[in-house]
Amino acid sequence: MQKLIAKFFAFVVIGLAYLFLPLMPLLASIVFFRAKYFLQYPTVLKKMAIHIRALREGPVVHYFEEVVGRIHHVPDEIEGSCVQCGNCCMEKRCVFLEDMGDTRFQCGIYHSPLRRFSNCGSFPINAHDIERYACPSYSVVKFSPRVVATAVV
Numbered sequence: 001m002q003k004l005i006a007k008f009f010a011f012v013v014i015g016l017a018y019l020f021l022p023l024m025p026l027l028a029s030i031v032f033f034r035a036k037y038f039l040q041y042p043t044v045l046k047k048m049a050i051h052i053r054a055l056r057e058g059p060v061v062h063y064f065e066e067v068v069g070r071i072h073h074v075p076d077e078i079e080g081s082c083v084q085c086g087n088c089c090m091e092k093r094c095v096f097l098e099d100m101g102d103t104r105f106q107c108g109i110y111h112s113p114l115r116r117f118s119n120c121g122s123f124p125i126n127a128h129d130i131e132r133y134a135c136p137s138y139s140v141v142k143f144s145p146r147v148v149a150t151a152v153v
């Protein structure tokens with residue numbers, strides 16, 4: 001049931017994203033207080049289209065199913081620290097990802113409180129997250145009882 005609800009909300013979010021796509025560089029500048037998204041309109045518009053396509057490949061469903069829904073689950077115990085490889089930023093397709101050179105990347109909207117309404121602020125929440133994006137520096141030290149229980153059955 002939770003998956004169906006998550007898919008429904010993802011469908012609505014993606015639909016709205018496509019509806020407002022032509023305005024997205026302007027909206028991004030206003031919402032995140034960054035003039036450059038508006039000033040580089042054509043480039044950001046292209047990147048936004050790539051961003052939305054990447055969102056359709058699972059991150060939005062994951063957000064509604066695992067991030068919003070996770071209050072019911074004991075999370076896996078995870079250790080490590082980020083080496084800024086950009087993998088979890090939808091394989092470097094996030095429109096807000098900034099190349100720092102030397103294969104390191106940073107989030108252009110890291111300052112925004114709105115990040116918590118995304119997967120970004122909670123990554124990684126479980127082993128699946130780490131595997132999905134081949135994160136090189138986080139690892140699970142203890143799986144949640146839910147995972148262990150399902151493995152045992």
Ligand code: SF4
Binds near residue numbers: 082135138
């Ligand atoms: S995949 Fe891991 S190391 Fe790479 S940016 Fe994300 S959290 Fe950091």
